[in-house]
Amino acid sequence: MEVSTIRFPSACPSRIVLDHVTSKWGVLVLVALAEGTKRWSELRRAVEGVSEKMLAQTLQTLERDGLVIRDARPVIPPHVDYRLSPLGAELVDRLTPLMEWILANADAIISGAARGRIDETTSVAHAQ
Amino acid sequence: MEVSTIRFPSACPSRIVLDHVTSKWGVLVLVALAEGTKRWSELRRAVEGVSEKMLAQTLQTLERDGLVIRDARPVIPPHVDYRLSPLGAELVDRLTPLMEWILANADAIISGAARGRIDETTSVAHAQ
């Protein structure tokens, strides 16, 4: 269970990728695509609250990073599909457990019940 | 491997927690604390590039969420320790695989080599 010191030097590609992935909409888009290929309009609905500009920007970033694949079919009306690349799928595999944990624990955390969980392992903590 | 539709409704506690965790410094602080208890000054060094204001703010948010425990000892000079709560440790368990993956793949992603990995599963993709 030793994590052996994960370091993120500040001027490092890892910081950039971290920023892309943890950008406001990045995680949500990636998770939405975990279900499979989706069209633009489906994504807009799946990622509740995202604006057109932000969806476009997020998708472009993820595509440039090689995490998402854009498949535009030259028909009228336009038909564009987005899906995870193999690399993106790997990433989402690591993202999903995190998302499920957050969904499962969010209510307790926000309601403040989390402080009740500071049990045996805690003693004099945060006397503050 | 079916993820069975993870949904994040926009007006939901899960979005708030997600924002806290994926805040610019949230992930980095949590990962830094994965190694164990750390003092303020150690965190400042461990989380390279963080300002005092942002470190304080991030720690306060994480503490309010019950993910981090603050242990202030009333001595002079002041001595304050931060560590993960049991809940925070659970979260970090899900965070660590993600961070390690990002560290391992960041260079390839940023350099653009990622697009080379679009192999057999891809065919006509992103004619762009």
Next chain:
DNA sequence: CAGTATCCCCGAGGATACTG
């Protein structure tokens, strides 16, 4: 349908100075 193009605002976040 699937996007750009613009304009604009607010607040996340940085720099600096100060304190118990």
Next chain:
DNA sequence: CAGTATCCTCGGGGATACTG
């Protein structure tokens, strides 16, 4: 040492309008 307090900037991100 471990923080506040204050000021200020910059760009993330929203609203709206337009297009192939």
